[in-house]
Amino acid sequence: MKHVVIIGNGISGVTTARHVRKMSDQKITIISDETDYFFSRTALMYVYMGHMPFKNTQPYENWFWEKNRINLIKNRVEKIDTDSKKLLLKNGEEITYDKLVLATGSKPNKFGWKGQDLDGVSGMYSKQDLDAIEKYTKNIKRAVIVGGGLIGIELAEMLISREIPVTFLVRETSFWNNVLPKQDSQLITNHVKSHHVDLKLDTELREIIPDENGRVKAVLTSKGETIDCQFVGLTAGVSPNIDFVRDSKIECNRGILINRHLETNIPDVYAIGDCAEQENAIGRRRPIEQVWYTGRMMGETLAQTLCGNRRQYNPGHWFNSAKFFDIEYQTYGWVTARIQEDEQDYYWESSCGQKAIHLVFDKNDKSFVGINTFGIRLRHEMFDRWLNEKKSIEHVLEYLKDANFDPEFYKQHEEEIINGFNQKFNANIQPKKKSWKRIFTTF
Amino acid sequence: MKIIKKLGLTLFIIGLVIFTSLIFIGKYELTESTFDSYVKSRGFKSELFIDDIQKNVVGKTYSNQFELSSDITSALENANETYKKEQQWDKVIWDKPHSLSYSLIKPSAKGIVVDNQGLFFFLTFGLGIIGALMFIIPDVVLLGPPGIKNNGIYQSKATNRGWIGYLAFIYLVSFYILLYFYADYIVNLVYLVDPISKSLSGNAASQWFLYGFLYCTVMVVMGIRMFIKYRHNKYQVIRTASVLFFQIAFAFLIPEILVRFNMPYFDFKNAWPLDYDFFFDWNIKSLINSGTLGIFMLVWGTIFSIIIIPIVVYFYGKRWYCSWVCGCGGLAETLGDPYRQLSDKSMKAWKIERYLIHSVLVFAIIMTAMTLYTYFTGVDSLFGIKTYDLQFYYGFLIGSIFSGVIGTGFYPVMGNRVWCRFGCPLAAYMGIVQRFKSRFRITTNGGQCISCGNCSTYCEQGIDVRAYAQKGQNIVRASCVGCGVCSAVCPRGVLKLENGPEEGRIQENPTLLGNDIDLMKMLKDK
Ligand SMILES: Cc1cc2nc3c(=O)[nH]c(=O)nc-3n(C[C@H](O)[C@H](O)[C@H](O)COP(=O)(O)OP(=O)(O)OC[C@H]3O[C@@H](n4cnc5c(N)ncnc54)[C@H](O)[C@@H]3O)c2cc1C
Ligand code: SF4
Ligand code: SF4
Numbered sequence: 001m002k003h004v005v006i007i008g009n010g011i012s013g014v015t016t017a018r019h020v021r022k023m024s025d026q027k028i029t030i031i032s033d034e035t036d037y038f039f040s041r042t043a044l045m046y047v048y049m050g051h052m053p054f055k056n057t058q059p060y061e062n063w064f065w066e067k068n069r070i071n072l073i074k075n076r077v078e079k080i081d082t083d084s085k086k087l088l089l090k091n092g093e094e095i096t097y098d099k100l101v102l103a104t105g106s107k108p109n110k111f112g113w114k115g116q117d118l119d120g121v122s123g124m125y126s127k128q129d130l131d132a133i134e135k136y137t138k139n140i141k142r143a144v145i146v147g148g149g150l151i152g153i154e155l156a157e158m159l160i161s162r163e164i165p166v167t168f169l170v171r172e173t174s175f176w177n178n179v180l181p182k183q184d185s186q187l188i189t190n191h192v193k194s195h196h197v198d199l200k201l202d203t204e205l206r207e208i209i210p211d212e213n214g215r216v217k218a219v220l221t222s223k224g225e226t227i228d229c230q231f232v233g234l235t236a237g238v239s240p241n242i243d244f245v246r247d248s249k250i251e252c253n254r255g256i257l258i259n260r261h262l263e264t265n266i267p268d269v270y271a272i273g274d275c276a277e278q279e280n281a282i283g284r285r286r287p288i289e290q291v292w293y294t295g296r297m298m299g300e301t302l303a304q305t306l307c308g309n310r311r312q313y314n315p316g317h318w319f320n321s322a323k324f325f326d327i328e329y330q331t332y333g334w335v336t337a338r339i340q341e342d343e344q345d346y347y348w349e350s351s352c353g354q355k356a357i358h359l360v361f362d363k364n365d366k367s368f369v370g371i372n373t374f375g376i377r378l379r380h381e382m383f384d385r386w387l388n389e390k391k392s393i394e395h396v397l398e399y400l401k402d403a404n405f406d407p408e409f410y411k412q413h414e415e416e417i418i419n420g421f422n423q424k425f426n427a428n429i430q431p432k433k434k435s436w437k438r439i440f441t442t443f
Numbered sequence: 444m445k446i447i448k449k450l451g452l453t454l455f456i457i458g459l460v461i462f463t464s465l466i467f468i469g470k471y472e473l474t475e476s477t478f479d480s481y482v483k484s485r486g487f488k489s490e491l492f493i494d495d496i497q498k499n500v501v502g503k504t505y506s507n508q509f510e511l512s513s514d515i516t517s518a519l520e521n522a523n524e525t526y527k528k529e530q531q532w533d534k535v536i537w538d539k540p541h542s543l544s545y546s547l548i549k550p551s552a553k554g555i556v557v558d559n560q561g562l563f564f565f566l567t568f569g570l571g572i573i574g575a576l577m578f579i580i581p582d583v584v585l586l587g588p589p590g591i592k593n594n595g596i597y598q599s600k601a602t603n604r605g606w607i608g609y610l611a612f613i614y615l616v617s618f619y620i621l622l623y624f625y626a627d628y629i630v631n632l633v634y635l636v637d638p639i640s641k642s643l644s645g646n647a648a649s650q651w652f653l654y655g656f657l658y659c660t661v662m663v664v665m666g667i668r669m670f671i672k673y674r675h676n677k678y679q680v681i682r683t684a685s686v687l688f689f690q691i692a693f694a695f696l697i698p699e700i701l702v703r704f705n706m707p708y709f710d711f712k713n714a715w716p717l718d719y720d721f722f723f724d725w726n727i728k729s730l731i732n733s734g735t736l737g738i739f740m741l742v743w744g745t746i747f748s749i750i751i752i753p754i755v756v757y758f759y760g761k762r763w764y765c766s767w768v769c770g771c772g773g774l775a776e777t778l779g780d781p782y783r784q785l786s787d788k789s790m791k792a793w794k795i796e797r798y799l800i801h802s803v804l805v806f807a808i809i810m811t812a813m814t815l816y817t818y819f820t821g822v823d824s825l826f827g828i829k830t831y832d833l834q835f836y837y838g839f840l841i842g843s844i845f846s847g848v849i850g851t852g853f854y855p856v857m858g859n860r861v862w863c864r865f866g867c868p869l870a871a872y873m874g875i876v877q878r879f880k881s882r883f884r885i886t887t888n889g890g891q892c893i894s895c896g897n898c899s900t901y902c903e904q905g906i907d908v909r910a911y912a913q914k915g916q917n918i919v920r921a922s923c924v925g926c927g928v929c930s931a932v933c934p935r936g937v938l939k940l941e942n943g944p945e946e947g948r949i950q951e952n953p954t955l956l957g958n959d960i961d962l963m964k965m966l967k968d969k
């Protein structure tokens with residue numbers, strides 16, 4: 001019986017294990033030093049906010065692992081010896097593998113700021129980070145968050161939920177405008193401010209200043225301002241958590257380098273999820289994709305390979321989602337911060353300033369390229385199909401009602417959206433009524 | 444704002460304390476004339492009981508109702524015991540001791556509560572309502588802009604099974620035990636709502652009127668809380684308005700008004716087998732004897748339960764009843780909302796649920812079948828089991844203990860749908876329809892789920908919604924009451940309650956976990 005050893009019990013590693021077990025009888029071991037059981041990293045914020053107990057972030061009950069004969073080891077892998085196919089654990093134990101899966105995730109970026117390791121400074125990635133934040137933010141007067149990405153805004157929401165005043169240092173001139181187009185970014189920026197976050201745009205961290213006990217006392221910003229605070233959250237992005245891999249023969253760049261089959265340069269060693277870097281980017285995707293879905297999809301694919309069914313990793317159309325305080329965001333296809341040369345776009349925003357849609361399409365053949373949606377839920381399935389079939393923007397708008405995924409009785413905006421489009425582009429699109437038949441055909 | 448909230452809480456607690464302490468004040472005296480006319484109206488032949496009461500109780504002033512109750516119930520029990528021994532069956536009084544005692548104590552109460560019903564109504568209900576609203580309404584501002592507001596739920600001792608939760612649990616359970624089994628102890632509370640009852644039905648209030656009034660009041664106040672909490676979510680707002688309407692109009696006002704016009708007390712939206720005594724002979728007889736309207740009620744009740752309910756469940760799922768119409772559901776969705784996260788999501792709980800709820804359904808069906816058998820044939824037992832015994836045990840175990848004491852009393856520790864999930868036979872029956880023949884499902888939005896667990900946490904029915912959502916599978920579960928909260932709390936817009944074609948309702952949605960189609964097919968085929 002072959003022994004599949006997986007380092008990392010996050011979504012990537014666990015998905016691999018589950019699917020390998022579904023298809024085969026190989027011996028499976030998952031090693032992680034973070035927690036006893038798999039939990040959903042994306043839900044950490046809800047634990048701090050009191051929406052859920054930590055236990056509820058675990059998608060499987062504790063008996064699941066034994067029942068599925070998935071061996072769990074809580075320890076840290078210190079060394080990988082690919083010649084003898086051995087792992088050395090922190091507790092001195094050695095583990096031999098036949099196939100090794102590296103799914104070690106990310107770690108928060110720290111850019112060598114002065115004071116970045118002080119008491120009262122934390123990233124927001126692991127369970128340990130969450131515990132640290134819990135400890136550091138008791139009875140404090142102000143927190144400073146550094147770095148305006150998705151995790152930063154989650155951290156802001158967490159702290160605000162406990163009525164801790166937040167100053168948010170964001171390098172960009174508008175929130176997340178390296179990913180979102182201008183209007184979208186502005187919408188979110190306004191919303192963040194409406195939640196009483198002291199948002200300091202175009203501002204970076206210079207240094208973190210300690211008090212006499214080595215605890216955070218204040219930060220100094222690139223604008224020369226000193227802000228008193230008792231907690232600093234570092235959320236300026238993440239990078240692959242692979243320091244211990246670098247000493248091995250496995251080839252790394254920023255992440256562990258893999259081909260389209262998720263294989264590293266060493267036979268029987270694979271890397272997936274946040275820690276993996278594609279040698280050649282797939283389509284418009286970035287070589288390192290630090291999102292939940294990528295980890296899951298790679299895990300599903302790799303399981304096939306591990307069960308003797310060598311597969312290429314073939315992600316479908318790009319999609320993603322997030323929530324900025326009260327505004328939900330979904331995206332399907334490609335909407336980039338700067339609309340490409342050969343593309344056109346159409347932006348609609350509701351009068352309440354809480355809902356918006358941003359459509360991008362090809363200038364020449366009018367084919368639909370992507371959509372950002374804020375405050376309106378849209379049906380993944382419809383957009384995936386339209387992208388597959390290379391439907392035109394007119395088609396997408398005409399059938400937009402089929403794609404609405406908001407709860408029943410919600411106000412619908414398709415007419416408004418289409419009217420706006422007709423006006424801007426001198427078109428004459430008439431929305432079609434929602435049809436169950438259309439939604440459910442194609443299968 | 445926070446001060447208003449605190450003040451509100453204080454007022455509410457004062458109201459609650461006064462309400463509770465009313466049980467311990469007042470004087471009681473059973474007068475000759477009250478007793479005589481009661482005995483006459485009931486046609487009691489138990490001389491021993493009548494003598495005993497006349498000698499030892501009538502005319503005596505009691506400083507609390509507990510002693511009076513104990514004198515009456517022991518007189519009754521002693522008399523019955525003797526007659527049973529002597530086999531003088533016609534002299535035995537078959538009433539439950541505490542309900543007979545209630546009938547005698549209610550008219551015997553004296554003292555400040557009876558004399559100042561208005562004042563005490565204000566000091567209890569009034570303060571309670573004003574206090575609760577002062578506590579709730581500032582949330583419009585305090586909770587911030589519209590959106591999901593679950594902050595601090597697991598940090599609050601009231602909602603995380605902390606000591607406040609347990610206190611509420613003890614209070615609710617005690618209240619239900621008094622209400623169902625020791626109504627004679629709470630006559631003072633019934634007095635509070637006497638004037639309202641008289642203005643509606645013309646009769647003095649019973650403990651059931653008190654309960655009905657309290658039920659509506661609590662639902663309205665906590666309904667306002669729902670309106671504020673979910674003001675961004677129209678589904679929740681409309682649904683809450685609907686349960687409030689059906690409770691107040693159909694379960695409370697219409698039956699009382701019917702009584703005023705000498706017609707049978709009837710709740711048009713109640714359905715067998717939740718309404719387990721619908722086919723009991725006394726009910727059938729009373730309906731048949733009430734003329735055309737009575738017959739209509741009988742026919743309506745039957746058609747409603749057996750034809751209308753499953754048809755509407757086919758089109759909309761059982762949610763149309765459980766979270767839009769039903770009174771039990773209504774209380775669960777208003778008073779119970781703060782506790783919804785406490786339902787057990789484990790596989791084990793699901794197993795227990797299926798055994799339990801279907802056993803209750805079978806029990807209800809057997810009991811009703813026996814009842815009808817007895818009604819039509821006049822034979823009062825089958826296979827050595829007495830119909831009456833079955834009815835009695837069903838009423839006691841399921842009707843009172845399960846649906847009342849456990850069903851509501853356990854909100855603060857087991858979540859707000861204990862009864863609906865584990866016990867309600869109507870829910871079981873509709874669940875079977877919903878699971879196998881219905882257009883309702885919760886659609887999962889392709890691959891967007893991040894397995895965060897909010898949906899499962901806030902599912903009052905203990906459904907592990909995430910287990911389906913993360914696989915891209917639609918949720919089709921017998922127990923889902925369609926409250927829509929899983930969809931509301933999902934931060935990624937993954938869930939949508941829909942009524943669509945039956946075809947493809949359950950299958951996994953292959954393309955959309957995000958991988959290419961081929962691979963998903965392979966995964967599925969395995
Ligand atoms: C707060 C937060 C919110 C997020 N929200 C979203 C979101 O909404 N949507 C989205 O798409 N993505 C989100 N992400 C990103 C997403 O969580 C990650 O992409 C995903 O969890 C990566 O999964 P993984 O399995 O690759 O790695 P991880 O989940 O990081 O798991 C790796 C595990 O390996 C362990 N490990 C590493 N090295 C060793 C070693 N040497 N020995 C033993 N164990 C080791 C680590 O301790 C860790 O437990 C979020 C991330 C964070 C931090
Ligand atoms: S699955 Fe969703 S809609 Fe159904 S009962 Fe649970 S929370 Fe309510
Ligand atoms: S709440 Fe939404 S994202 Fe979270 S587990 Fe449920 S379906 Fe998935």
